[in-house]
Amino acid sequence: MAKSESFDFEKQFAYYGAYHRNPINYFIHMLFVWPILFSFLVLLSFTPSFLKLPHIEFSPFGNLVLNFGLFPTLSYALFYISIDNRAGSLAAVFCVLSWVxxxxxxxxxxxxxxWKKRVPKIKNNLTKALVMEPFFVFLEALQMFFGYEPYSGxxxxxxxxxxxxxxTFRDSEQKKIS
Structure with missing residues (x-):
């Protein structure tokens, strides 16, 4: 994986890790980040088809329509692959399966x-919450269960x-108390 000056993956992952140290918060993220992405794709499934193609039949389950849910799916998939070929490719498969x-x-x-589903309140950075968190949770699971690292070290x-x-956070909190 090549480091980019505009996107430092280690720094982004460390930022994510520093704010998810509480075991309960960590557990909640491991369980619910991907279902939130899935719910987002369910909602986008109601957008109109962007191509005039015949619907792909998946009877008895329903039709698969090339709608605007496909755009974030492909964007996420390609972005995750660009971060790390192996884990990103597997995450891309999960993205496509989530869309389907x-x-x-x-x-x-x-x-x-x-549309009765509710999405949790997203604070701070929408891009990090909607794009990076699913991949970070996925990468953490790969590391936890299989010892996977994008590269050595x-x-x-x-x-x-x-x-x-x-x-840095503890030092700033200590200064507020003093």
Whole structure:
């Protein structure tokens, strides 16, 4: 993986890791970030088709329509692959499966029932929350269960950055108290 001056993956991952140290918060993110992305794709399934193609039949489950849910799916997939070929390719498959599953579920639920879903409040940075968090959660799961690293030394480097970020946070909190 080549480092880019405009996008420092280790720095972004360390920032994410520093703010997800609470075990309950960490557990919640591991369980719910991908379902939130899935829900987003369910809602986008109700947008009109952007191509005049015959619907792809998946009977008895419903039709798959090339709608505007495909754009973020492909964008996420390509972005994740550009970050890390191996984990990104697997995450890209999950993105496509989420789009297909979301489209099929939307067809089964119908518009009025699907729009009753609520999306959690997203603070700070919308791009990080909607684009990077699913990949970070995915990468953490790969590391936790399979010991995966995008490259040798990645997790040690990220942990050092997390420790530095936490020290900066603690120091600023201590100054507020003083």
């Amino acid at each position: 599953g979301g489209s099929l579920l939307a067809g089964r639920l119908g518009y009025s029932l699907a 990645f997790h040690a480097s990220v942990q050092a950055k997390i420790d530095a970020e936490l020290k």
